[in-house]
Structure formats: C-alpha cells, structure tokens
Amino acid sequence: xxxxxxxxxxxxxxxxxxxxxxxxxxxxxxxxxxxxxxxxxxxxxxxxxxxxxxxxxxxxxxxxxxxxxxxxxxxxxxxxxxxxxxxxxxxxxxxxxxxxxxxxxxxxxxxxxxxxxxxxxxxxxxxxxxxxxxxxxxxxxxxxxxxxxxxxxxxxxxxxxxxxxxxxxxxxxxxxxxxxxxxxxxxxxxxxxxxxxxxxxxxxxxxxxxxxxxxxxxxxxxxxxxxxxxxxxxxxxxxxxxxxxxxxxxxxxxxxxxxxxxxxxxxxxxxxxxxxxxxxxxxxxxxxxxxxxxxxxxxxxxxxxxxxxxxxxxxxxxxxxxxxxxxxxxxxxxxxxxxxxxxxxxxxxxxxxxxxxxxxxxxxxxxxxxxxxxxxxxxxxxxxxxxxxxxxxxxxxxxxxxxxxxxxxxxxxxxxxxxxxxxxxxxxxxxxxxxxxxxxxxxxxxxxxxxxxxxxxxxxxxxxxxxxxxxxxxxxxxxxxxxxxxxxxxxxxxxxxxxxxxxxxxxxxxxxxxxxxxxxxxxxxxxx
Amino acid sequence: xxxxxxxxxxxxxxxxxxxxxxxxxxxxxxxxxxxxxxxxxxxxxxxxxxxxxxxxxxxxxxxxxxxxxxxxxxxxxxxxxxxxxxxxxxxxxxxxxxxxxxxxxxxxxxxxxxxxxxxxxxxxxxxxxxxxxxxxxxxxxxxxxxxxxxxxxxxxxxxxxxxxxxxxxxxxxxxxxxxxxxxxxxxxxxxxxxxxxxxxxxxxxxxxxxxxxxxxxxxxxxxxxxxxxxxxxxxxxxxxxxxxxxxxxxxxxxxxxxxxxxxxxxxxxxxxxxxxxxxxxxxxxxxxxxxxxxxxxxxxxxxxxxxxxxxxxxxxxxxxxxxxxxxxxxxxxxxxxxxxxxxxxxxxxxxxxxxxxxxxxxxxxxxxxxxxxxxxx
Numbered sequence: 001x002x003x004x005x006x007x008x009x010x011x012x013x014x015x016x017x018x019x020x021x022x023x024x025x026x027x028x029x030x031x032x033x034x035x036x037x038x039x040x041x042x043x044x045x046x047x048x049x050x051x052x053x054x055x056x057x058x059x060x061x062x063x064x065x066x067x068x069x070x071x072x073x074x075x076x077x078x079x080x081x082x083x084x085x086x087x088x089x090x091x092x093x094x095x096x097x098x099x100x101x102x103x104x105x106x107x108x109x110x111x112x113x114x115x116x117x118x119x120x121x122x123x124x125x126x127x128x129x130x131x132x133x134x135x136x137x138x139x140x141x142x143x144x145x146x147x148x149x150x151x152x153x154x155x156x157x158x159x160x161x162x163x164x165x166x167x168x169x170x171x172x173x174x175x176x177x178x179x180x181x182x183x184x185x186x187x188x189x190x191x192x193x194x195x196x197x198x199x200x201x202x203x204x205x206x207x208x209x210x211x212x213x214x215x216x217x218x219x220x221x222x223x224x225x226x227x228x229x230x231x232x233x234x235x236x237x238x239x240x241x242x243x244x245x246x247x248x249x250x251x252x253x254x255x256x257x258x259x260x261x262x263x264x265x266x267x268x269x270x271x272x273x274x275x276x277x278x279x280x281x282x283x284x285x286x287x288x289x290x291x292x293x294x295x296x297x298x299x300x301x302x303x304x305x306x307x308x309x310x311x312x313x314x315x316x317x318x319x320x321x322x323x324x325x326x327x328x329x330x331x332x333x334x335x336x337x338x339x340x341x342x343x344x345x346x347x348x349x350x351x352x353x354x355x356x357x358x359x360x361x362x363x364x365x366x367x368x369x370x371x372x373x374x375x376x377x378x379x380x381x382x383x384x385x386x387x388x389x390x391x392x393x394x395x396x397x398x399x400x401x402x403x404x405x406x407x408x409x410x411x412x413x414x415x416x417x418x419x420x421x422x423x424x425x426x427x428x429x430x431x432x433x434x435x436x437x438x439x440x441x442x443x444x445x446x447x448x449x450x451x452x453x454x455x456x457x458x459x460x461x462x463x464x465x466x467x468x469x470x471x472x473x474x475x476x477x478x479x480x481x482x483x484x485x486x487x488x489x490x491x492x493x494x495x496x497x498x499x500x501x502x503x504x505x506x507x508x509x510x511x512x513x514x515x516x517x518x519x520x521x522x523x524x525x526x527x528x
Numbered sequence: 529x530x531x532x533x534x535x536x537x538x539x540x541x542x543x544x545x546x547x548x549x550x551x552x553x554x555x556x557x558x559x560x561x562x563x564x565x566x567x568x569x570x571x572x573x574x575x576x577x578x579x580x581x582x583x584x585x586x587x588x589x590x591x592x593x594x595x596x597x598x599x600x601x602x603x604x605x606x607x608x609x610x611x612x613x614x615x616x617x618x619x620x621x622x623x624x625x626x627x628x629x630x631x632x633x634x635x636x637x638x639x640x641x642x643x644x645x646x647x648x649x650x651x652x653x654x655x656x657x658x659x660x661x662x663x664x665x666x667x668x669x670x671x672x673x674x675x676x677x678x679x680x681x682x683x684x685x686x687x688x689x690x691x692x693x694x695x696x697x698x699x700x701x702x703x704x705x706x707x708x709x710x711x712x713x714x715x716x717x718x719x720x721x722x723x724x725x726x727x728x729x730x731x732x733x734x735x736x737x738x739x740x741x742x743x744x745x746x747x748x749x750x751x752x753x754x755x756x757x758x759x760x761x762x763x764x765x766x767x768x769x770x771x772x773x774x775x776x777x778x779x780x781x782x783x784x785x786x787x788x789x790x791x792x793x794x795x796x797x798x799x800x801x802x803x804x805x806x807x808x809x810x811x812x813x814x815x816x817x818x819x820x821x822x823x824x825x826x827x828x829x830x831x832x833x834x835x836x837x838x839x840x841x842x843x844x845x846x847x848x849x850x851x852x853x854x855x856x857x858x859x860x861x862x863x864x865x866x867x868x869x870x871x872x873x874x875x876x877x878x879x880x881x882x883x884x885x886x887x888x889x890x891x892x893x894x895x896x897x898x899x900x901x902x903x904x905x
Contacts, residue, residue: 005785005809026715026747026815028785033716146904178784180876182883183903190887191874191901197884202897217892221867225890225897229904231871240869242861244854246886247875253905269857275830286854287842289831290878292824293781294791294798298879300779302786304809310879313776313791314798314825318832319847323875323882327889329847333855336893338885346881368807369786423745426782426817434824437692437762438817441746514904 001304002385003137003173004371009035010171013133015126017046017068017157018143018518021053023423025141025177028303029053032139042133044126046071047143048418049448049483049490059126062485065416065519066147066405067116071123072156073104073402074112076163078127080104085131086165093389094162096397103399115402131164135171142179142420146517148406150509155398162395168387178303180427181293185301188357188372189350193225198354214353217336227513228254229506232263242269244330246323247290251279252428252496255515256471256506273326276430279496290323291316298324298343299365301372305382307360308369405519406507409487413469413521415453416488419500429494445495446479447524450486454478457524464527467491469520472502475527489522536602550592550603551579561605562614562667564755565704566593569811570713576704577617578667582607589613615673621664622675625683626699627756629656629665649687649699652766656700656757661770663755664702684727691740693820694751695765696731701758703729707750714813719744746816752802761800761820768792768799777804780818781877785809787818797826862894871898 008014008031021029035041036056045057046068054060063071079085080101090097109120116123130136138161144153158167158174166172178184190197200207203222212220226234232254234240243264254260264270265283272284275292293300295316301307316322324346331338340346344362351358359374359381370381386395409416424442425432432438447465459465461480466473467489476491476498484490491500505520533544537554544553549572554561565576574591581592584602589610592603604610621627626646647653656662668674685698703722708731711720719742723732734742751759773792780787787810792800801819803812824830834850835842845853861870872894874886883901890899 022745025783025785026745027787027810027813027818030715030813034714037716038713180784180902181779181781181786182878182880183784183876183901185880186874186876186878186883186901187903189880189883190891191883191899192903193897193900196891197887202891211891215888215892219895220891221895221897223868223897225868225899226871227904228873228900228902231873231898231900240871241865242858242870244858244870244872246873246882247877248873248902250873250902250905253902255905269861271854275824276827277829277831281831285837285857286850287831287835288850288854289833292830293778293877293879294822294825296879298881300781300786301880302779302809303784304786306786306809307880308779308786308788309777311776311778313778313793314796317826317830319834320830320832321847323878324885326851327882327885329851330854330858331889331893333851334859334893338889338893340885343879343881346884350880350884424816426821431781431824432817432821434827434829435821436823437746438821440692441740441816512904517905 001173001175001177002167003171003175004304004383005031007171007173007384008032008137008139009039011035011041011133011135011137012171013042013044013130013136014139015044015046015130015136016053016139018145019139019141019177020047020049020051020143020420021139021141021177022051024179024421026423028177032056042129044129046126048485048488050485051483059122059129061118061122061126063116063118065418065488066149066516067402068144068147068153069149069156069400070107070112070115070402071118072153072160073107073400074109074116074123075127075130076100076160077104077107077112078109078124079131079163082128084128085163089165090163094395094397096399099399100159100397103401130160133164133166135169136161136164136166137171137173137175138166139175139177141177143518145176145512145514147514147519148507148509148516149403150514151511152400152403156400158395159397159400162397167395168384170384173384176303181302182300184303184305185299185307188301189354193227196353197350198356211353214349229508229513229515232260235267236263238266241267243267244271244273245280246273246327247275249274249278249280249428249430251283252499252501253493255501255504255517257499257502258472259506273323275320278428278430288326289318289320290326291320295320296322296343299347302369305371306369307357307365307372309362309365406516407505407519407521409521413523415522415524417467417469417503417520417522418488418490418518419493419504420490421494422492425492425494427494428496433494445474445476445491445498445500447476448479448481448484448490450484451480453484453486453489454480458526459524466525466527467503467522468525469503469505469522471505474498474500474502489524532599533597534599535597538603538605544597548597550581550590550595550597550601553597554592554605559605561592562670563593564663564667564702565706567706567709567753570709573705576702578614580610580613581605582610611671614667615671618664618668618671618673619675621702622668622673625701626650626697627656627664627675629659629662646699649683654766657760657765658757659769662757685730688738689762690738691746693746693762693816694739694748695760695762696739697758697760698730700756701731702756703731704755706753706755707731707759710749710753715747715749717743717745717747720750746820747814748816748819749813752812764800768794773799780814782815782817782821787814789814789818791822798822858894867894867896868898870894870896871900874899874901876902
C-alpha cells in the first residue's frame with residue numbers, strides 16, 4: 001500500500017475494486033465501513049459480484065469480467081473532459097499526460113458501457129465522485145491483478161489516482177491488499193526471480209558485486225530467473241529438473257491443475273518443506289517438517305509495509321525445525337556454510353544489504369512495527385509513499401488500451417467462472433480446515449449462481465452440478481446467492497477435493513506472469 | 529494552553545481540549561474512574577452508571593463517560609455519594625443474574641440454592657467461567673459489594689450454545705451494550721442490537737434468532753469486549769482460566785493485514801487467541817480466522833519427522849539422512865544439468881528472515897535466480 005490501513009478512515013472517497021474486502025481482509029474492511037458509516041466518506045465499489053461491501057456503497061458498478069482497463073479509462077475520460085482533474089499535480093508531479101489523454105479520448109461513457117456493461121451514467125457519476133474527493137483512496141486486490149492484463153489494470157488505477165492528485169497525501173493512495181500474511185515480506189526480501197532483497201535488480205553489476213561481497217561468494221547469476229508460472233511448463237518438457245518448495249501448495253493453488261500436476265510429476269527431484277502433508281507434499285521425493293508461525297521468532301511485513309515481530313509461543317511438534325535452519329543445513333552440506341545463531345542475526349544481515357530495511361532492528365519494532373523505507377537507525381519509517389516525489393522523479397502515466405480476457409464465453413462454454421475465497425477459509429485450506437468450527441460454518445465447495453441461471457440449467461439450490469472448462473471438470477453443490485450476477489458463477493478455490501483450479505486458465509500476464517484466475521469460460525450440467 | 533479550559537478533579541486542576549469528556553480528562557491524568565459500558569472508539573451511552581461522578585452545583589450525579597468537561601467545573605470522583613451510588617448499581621447488577629463469583633455473599637442458605645440454580649443453567653459445578661477475568665467482579669471487589677439484600681431475579685433467557693465459537697449466556701449479561709457497540713460501531717457487522725422482548729431487555733441477533741442464523745461472521749469482537757461472563761469462547765469456557773495461561777504477542781499468520789494478537793498458551797498448547805489492544809494496525813480487532821482458526825497449530829496431522837520416498841512410499845528418516853540426500857541430489861543435478869534447471873519456491877507464509885535465507889541459498893549455492901513465491905496465486 002502507498003498509504004496505511006488507518007489512513008483509509010481519512011479518505012473522503014474510497015474506491016474498492018477487485019477486493020471482496022469483508023471476506024478476505026475482514027479487519028481492514030471495518031476501516032472502510034467505519035469511514036462510510038461514521039466519517040461521511042463516499043464509497044464506490046466496482047466488482048462483478050454483489051459483495052457485502054456493495055451494500056455499504058453509494059455506487060456499485062458491475063463490470064463484465066476482465067474489463068477493468070475500460071472502466072478506468074472511461075472514468076478518466078469523464079474527469080479530463082469535464083476538467084475536474086488535478087492540474088497542479090499533473091503539471092508538477094507527472095509526465096506522459098498527453099499520451100494518456102489521447103488513449104482515453106475514445107472511452108466515452110457510451111463506448112465504455114459497450115465493453116464493460118456498466119451504464120454510461122454510472123461511469124459519469126463515479127468519475128465525478130472520485131474526482132471530487134479532497135483525498136481519494138483506491139483499494140484493490142486479486143480481482144484486479146489476476147488477469148492477463150493484470151499489470152495494465154494496476155497501471156490504470158495508478159493513472160486514475162495521479163490524474164486526481166491522490167498520491168502522496170493522507171487518505172489517498174493506490175493500495176493493494178496483500179492476501180497472505182507475508183507476501184510483502186517475501187517480495188521485499190528477494191523471493192522474486194529478478195531482484196535481490198530491497199528490489200535490487202539481479203542484472204545490475206553493482207548489486208551483484210555488493211551481494212558477492214556480503215555473502216562471500218563469486219559467480220552470482222546476472223540472468224533474471226524463472227517465475228513459478230514459467231518453471232512448471234519447463235518441467236513439463238523436461239528442461240527443468242529440481243524444485244525445492246517451502247510452505248506452498250501449488251497443486252491446489254496453481255491454475256489448470258491437471259496440467260500443473262503433470263509438470264510437477266515430471267521433475268527429477270522435488271523437495272517439499274511444510275507443516276502438513278499437502279497435496280503437493282504427497283508427490284515429493286523428500287518431505288521436511290517445519291515449524292509454524294506460533295513456534296518461531298522472526299518478522300512479517302504486512303500490506304502497509306509495516307515490519308512486525310513474530311514470537312515463539314509453543315514448541316514445534318516432533319522433530320520439526322524452523323524453515324531457515326533447514327535451508328541453512330542444506331546449504332552447509334552443499335559446501336557453503338550458512339549458520340546463524342538466531343533469526344535476529346539474520347535480520348541484522350538483512351539490514352546491512354537491504355537499504356529499505358537498513359534502519360530496522362528487533363528493538364525498534366518491539367512494541368509497534370515500522371513502515372519501510374526506513375533507511376537509517378533514527379529514521380521514523382515511511383507511512384505514506386511518494387509525498388515529495390516518485391522513486392523515478394515524476395510519475396509516469398501509461399497510455400493503455402483495452403485488451404479483452406484470454407478466454408471468452410461461447411456456445412460450448414457459455415458461462416463465466418471467477419474464483420476467490422470465503423471468510424471462513426484461507427487459501428488452500430490446509431490450516432483453516434483443521435478447525436471444526438470453521439468447517440461447520442463452511443463445510444465444502446459450492447458453485448454460487450443466480451436462481452435464474454440455475455433454472456436455465458434445471459438446477460435447484462443444493463443440487464450437485466458438474467462444472468467443466470476446456471481444462472477439466474469438478475462437481476460441487478449449487479448455492480443460490482444474492483452475491484451472484486447473471487452469466488457468471490463463482491467458486492472458491494479452498495477445496496482440494498473439487499478444486500476450482502482444475503478449471504482455471506493458465507494464460508499469463510506477459511509482464512508479471514500472473515495467471516488469469518478471475519476469468520474463464522465454463523459449462524454447467526446437472527451431476528448424475 | 530487556553531486559560532478557559534480548566535477543570536478541577538478531586539482538588540487538582542487540569543486543562544482539557546474542547547469536546548473531551550470528564551472521563552477522558554481524568555484518565556489522561558491517571559485518575560481511575562471505573563467503567564463497564566464505556567468502549568473506546570464508540571459513542572458512550574452512559575448505560576451502566578458505574579462511572580458517575582459528583583459535579584459541584586448539580587443535584588444529581590453525572591455519567592463521566594458521556595459528559596463533556598466544561599470550564600471551571602469541579603468534579604469529585606470518589607465522594608461518599610458517588611461511592612454509595614456505585615455500590616447500589618453494582619449490587620443490582622450482581623443480583624440480576626448468575627454472578628456466582630462468591631463476592632455475592634456466601635454465608636447463608638441462599639447461596640446454596642443460588643449455586644444449584646446456576647449449575648443447572650451452566651452444566652458445570654464450577655464458579656463463573658470468567659472468574660478472575662471480569663470487570664464487574666473487579667469493581668465489586670474494589671467497592672466491597674455483595675449481592676445480598678436483593679432478591680434473586682429469575683433468568684428469562686436460556687444460554688445459547690448452538691454455534692461453534694461463542695456461548696451467549698444471558699444469565700450473566702448486564703446489558704452494558706459494549707457488544708452491541710463493538711458489532712455496530714467497530715466491526716460494523718450490524719449483527720446484534722438491543723431488543724425489547726416480552727419479559728425483559730435482551731441483546732438479540734436477527735430478530736432474536738441464534739447468532740449462526742444472523743449476519744454474524746464470528747469475528748468475536750463482542751467476546752473480547754464483554755466485561756462479564758455473558759460472551760465466552762466455547763472452547764475456553766470452563767476449560768481455560770486466565771491464571772493457567774501465558775500470553776505471547778505475535779502477528780497473525782492469515783491475510784496481509786498483520787493483526788497483532790496474543791496467543792494464550794496452556795500446557796504448551798495455544799488454547800485461545802485475543803486481539804492485542806491499543807496497537808496498530810488492528811487495535812484489538814480480529815476476524816474469525818485469526819481468533820478461532822488456530823487449531824491447526826496442535827493438529828495431530830502436523831508433519832513431525834523428515835520423510836523420504838522409497839519404492840513409491842514414504843518412510844521416516846533422520847534429519848541427517850534427509851538433508852544429506854537433498855544436498856547430494858541438488859549437487860548432482862546442478863553438476864549434470866546446470867544451475868538454471870533448478871529452482872526454489874519460497875513462501876508468503878514464512879518469515880522475512882526465512883525468505884532472505886531461501887533466496888540467498890538459491891542465488892549463492894544453487895547459483896540461479898530461479899526463486900519465486902506464491903504472490904501471484
């Protein structure tokens with residue numbers, strides 16, 4: 001997030017899109033709801049489902065799946081045409097405005113309606129509402145990113161925020177909501193194929209030299225590595241041989257699971273390090289038991305870049321070890337001795353090689369976490385980014401045209417499928433499905449559908465339905481829901497026994513490599 | 529500092545900001561006015577009358593939580609009148625329900641009959657499930673009040689146990705309204721409200737249906753703010769007492785909000801989770817997963833030993849054997865096929881330190897940048 005969670009309550013207008021906030025980030029959603037109910041904030045929700053937050057919204061815009069660039073361009077068209085954009089901000093803090101203006105020119109409310117299905121007047125009203133805010137906050141999540149145009153979607157939201165001068169100010173910002181506890185930290189600490197910790201590029205000679213010196217090695221690769229979504233296809237055709245997986249369950253979370261399973265099975269050697277015998281661990285050559293969050297010391301970095309302590313409360317079961325200790329032992333046995341006295345010692349090393357974490361110590365974050373960048377020991381942390389300037393100086397507008405999703409509904413697969421989570425479960429369910437109470441509240445998979453669509457398929461609430469895409473098929477129970485909208489079904493991806501990701505499309509965003517989980521075409525038939 | 533905004537509390541003069549309540553000024557200056565219904569971050573309703581104070585020149589006592597400080601106001605927070613009023617309020621509360629914490633007065637036959645009735649409702653012969661962790665009990669002790677002198681009221685509503693997480697014990701509810709405020713003003717789930725039923729006031733959900741059939745999403749904010757034993761976690765009730773546990777503060781392991789929480793540990797096991805009060809980013813709030821979804825930690829399904837696949841089946845192995853095998857195989861593949869045929873998926877679930885070590889291993893030992901994690905999935 002460019003801004004903090006608490007900052008949400010300081011916004012005059014909040015635009016939430018591609019985030020079912022009350023179910024996926026319930027505590028953060030309370031900040032949104034309080035802003036609306038008690039602080040007079042206006043709320044715009046743009047989401048294909050009638051999510052709970054839509055009930056709090058002053059405007060709910062319902063776009064066709066995968067048409068985000070179009071409605072965002074449509075809003076900017078109105079804002080520029082009506083001259084209600086922030087001239088000062090655009091003039092002093094940005095570049096590329098003319099190119100942007102040219103691209104959004106054709107996105108008239110009528111043209112936008114044609115693509116998105118959002119009535120023209122609603123586009124105009126939402127644009128005026130967002131542009132009218134002194135401080136407007138944009139919150140988004142995987143409904144924006146998990147598309148073949150995910151990068152375009154995010155850049156478009158950044159365009160919209162810059163057009164209205166909503167960056168670098170309290171109550172503003174472009175705020176991605178991180179779905180897993182330490183996604184932010186995994187990215188910050190170099191768990192990506194193109195950057196070392198602190199986003200230092202692996203193909204920068206300076207960065208390589210610095211790391212080689214710090215780590216006492218030579219010959220670090222300057223070649224950008226493979227993303228997870230690129231490793232697996234290479235395993236399928238035999239080019240990729242060995243994979244070491246820590247705390248992930250791709251055989252439930254990856255798209256097009258039937259294919260993913262073939263890829264992973266084709267590896268010469270698979271090591272899985274986890275707290276449970278996950279679907280992925282079951283096909284490993286070696287399984288290594290690790291400690292969970294309650295059994296270890298360390299830090300997590302949350303969605304607002306706040307680095308916070310994790311503390312050991314109980315002993316790990318049996319012979320399970322901390323993940324860092326396992327990795328260090330393997331390194332040592334491969335001839336590169338890696339040993340640390342404790343996580344605090346690792347954190348000290350992190351601070352020496354990671355500029356944005358350089359000023360952080362366990363002592364400083366003992367009571368309350370700090371927001372990076374925190375470059376020096378006396379730096380107070382950075383709750384709001386880009387207050388004076390952007391990392392590159394001026395903010396770059398990206399002129400982006402609309403590209404439709406990779407798969408469209410047709411005669412053979414006439415319905416759309418979109419996936420996500422429910423409030424009572426988390427990701428692939430390995431943790432939440434161990435609590436009986438959560439299972440009682442949400443016991444198994446379902447297909448959320450409107451009663452009208454169900455009737456067309458001769459389905460009643462609770463019937464078992466077979467859902468098929470070009471890649472696979474699953475069976476689950478029909479669930480009538482007022483969240484559903486015509487033509488689209490929603491299936492959560494928590495449930496391995498009828499995994500929604502057998503259906504999803506592995507088409508990738510060309511830049512980020514994110515799969516298009518949020519749109520694919522399916523057909524329904526009553527299960528025998 | 530404005531000369532205008534001066535208030536005298538218990539003989540000492542303090543300044544205040546316009547809009548501050550008497551309670552806020554007092555607390556800021558370490559004067560302890562007891563409260564029950566007052567809940568930070570919500571609009572005070574003065575419901576419980578425990579926080580009454582005496583204001584010079586006024587005939588009746590005033591609820592300090594809902595009265596703004598005014599200039600030249602003279603306040604007494606522990607005058608004989610105030611103490612008498614608080615004692616009366618406490619006595620009424622204690623007598624209104626199953627408050628069997630034994631401050632009630634215990635040397636007569638009444639107690640035996642009372643305790644027998646309570647046991648029938650509770651299915652337990654123990655004292656109140658929140659004994660030692662109850663605001664009402666604390667305040668009753670502070671003012672040395674027992675429930676004697678008032679006849680015991682019959683309990684009009686029976687305990688609700690039909691959901692998996694929260695027991696609603698109406699016999700111990702003092703109708704302070706903190707749960708209603710937590711639900712409506714903090715979490716804004718709007719699941720519960722004051723309802724005037726036929727016999728007596730009751731906190732109701734969805735037109736007086738069980739929580740499981742209402743808009744409740746079991747965030748448990750109501751349990752955390754309940755000052756008495758009316759709302760208690762089902763798995764904690766009569767199984768965990770506060771003096772048996774140790775609290776360890778940490779960061780939640782579910783979504784990216786990073787809620788601060790306290791793990792309550794009993795006999796080496798996490799038995800309860802509560803939100804850490806007064807600290808960003810969550811200021812005590814949690815969701816259903818963070819508060820109730822902790823059973824996985826001590827699940828019998830946890831992996832406890834390294835496993836090696838042999839002839840299609842897993843067998844248990846020692847750490848030395850497993851680690852040697854992994855190191856050997858990685859070494860062989862690196863040698864034979866090259867570094868770029870190998871990779872590591874690190875995790876959004878493990879710590880920063882562990883992610884750093886994982887990418888360092890991939891780059892410095894495997895000698896490839898093929899490291900990624902589940903951010904995209």
